[in-house]
Amino acid sequence: MIWIEAFKMAMGAIRAHKLRSCLTLVGIIAGVASIIAVMTGISVIQSTMEQEMSVLGSTTFQVQKWPAGGFNNNADFRKIQQRKPITVANANAVRERVKTADLVGAEIWRFGSTAKFKDESTNSNLWICGGTREYPPNNTHYVEFGKNITDEDVRVGRKVVVIGYQIAETLFPFIDPIGQVIRADGRKFTVVGVFEEKKSAMGGNFDNYLLMPVSTFLRIYGMRDERRGGERSVNMTVNAISPELVDAAIEETRAVLRLERGVGPREEDDFTIFTNDSQIRSFNQATEGVKIGAFVIGIVALVVAGIGIMNIMLVSVTERTKEIGIRKAIGAKRRDILLQFLLEAIVLCNVGGVIGVAVGFGLGNIITLFTDFAVSVPMNWAVIGVTFCTIVGLTFGLWPAVKASKLAPIDALSYE
């Protein structure tokens, strides 16, 4: 018999038992939806994270005291705490000696400042970055109005700032900020530039910080971290001359720093170098566990649902014994009956699968309703979900279908 006919018969049988079919589908829907929802959710976060973490230019890498990810244990934490802070002198050494790099920036960050202009004031949640002229290109956050800080500003330690877009909006609703004098933590600074607006879905601080020369920063706040104790550590950004030279630049930087910081030949680095890619990779590793968990839960739900399908198909075969007898009496072969019941199970599962995928996409994207995260519809997971449903239908529908196909015609026909 032709597939189309068997398919139509299957649909007819499913439609004839709407309520029962729906109840059976709940399990399949739950299984598929849970997998798809988690995968969608992760992909929503992932695509946004990748964007957010790609602040560094593609040829740029960072050098920090602290690693990008967390720590495996307390011992690791303590070991890293022992590291000497990275200094402006370290950055200067790299700038002078690494020939494969053209831009080497040094930044120090401090949280909790307030900026004021006349009667306007920001909250006390500003970040201050003491940096160099390399900061904007290396972090792909450019000055839109006015100008950047200069080498001269850093050498002399001028009290000039480039302010974030949001700060400019708060302090200068009506006038041009360039050239105005603001007070940050009570000290006077001349605004030389305003950064471009750079919204962040992850609640980052891209529009809420001000950049001043690192020398000015050190003169005011010092090298000592008044909150956490210990020395402040410089965050170094290094830009390689070309994409092919990124690896060479990393190696050169490492060599210069080891020498500069007196790391012995057999000791490991006392600093961490990372690129956008390595950060994204470590995020992906972190989500791997969640993915596997969701997958396992989904599979378990699907197997349970599959047993439900098998049960309902066995009931269906028994109920329709007479029908099977009639079909056989007028010429249905074993495989005709087998195909009919197997397709019924598969179609049932796939109806559930498609609904499950839709529900999963919906649930996985709920987070985008409340945040600026981008909606994500991972079609590859839709395909995987539907494929799994087919496998479940095939596996658990097989036995009932075989049972139906093996009924003796006369016994089936005289079944009451």
Next chain:
Amino acid sequence: MTIEMTDIVKTYGMNSVEVQALRRVSLSVAKNEYVAIMGPSGSGKSTLMNIIGCLDPPTSGSYSLEGEDVSTMKEDQLAEVRNQKIGFVFQTFNLIARSNVFHNVELPLIYKGVSVAKRRKIAEEALEAVGLADRMKHKPPELSGGERQRVAIARALVNKPSLLLADEPTGNLDSTTGSEIMSLLDDLHADGNTIILVTHEPEMARHAHRIIRLKDGVIESDTASSARAKRTA
């Protein structure tokens, strides 16, 4: 010969209590014969019909249908024989209740692998022949008993079988509807069909040319129907 049966035995309940439903029945039926099988309840009429119709294999004996030995065939081969050589009409109609009349009638053609367009044409003609062309989209429960039996007859005929088997086709119908069905069978016989009919009622048996009487699983008598001869004269 359409049917050649020799020493057919059918035993039920192999292990516990054995019931010999048929004991060495031999029978031949020629093309375009109209045979009625009669006999008391439990005499083995239905058992014989099911064996003739290849629905049930005999315990022993040989059976050839249109020269083909069907007693040694496998299940799928038998399905093919049922599909293409045999048309069944049952006492309880045996239609698929949730499918409409048209689908019920085209079903044997689907299993034969006939194309959609051809199926439509043949099924419509068959329904036309039994006077139900206007009820195609109805489902069996919406039809009267007589109408259902006519649908069943249309279904039995779509594959142009060499043999039409009717096991008490009027058993669930009132006498008026019953005689309508019987005259339909008469017409089919006149068109050249070979018909075997099981019935309790002598009135119905009179439509046949030949009457076989069964008793306790053996053929008691096998005679030409004089009544019909008289009536047609």
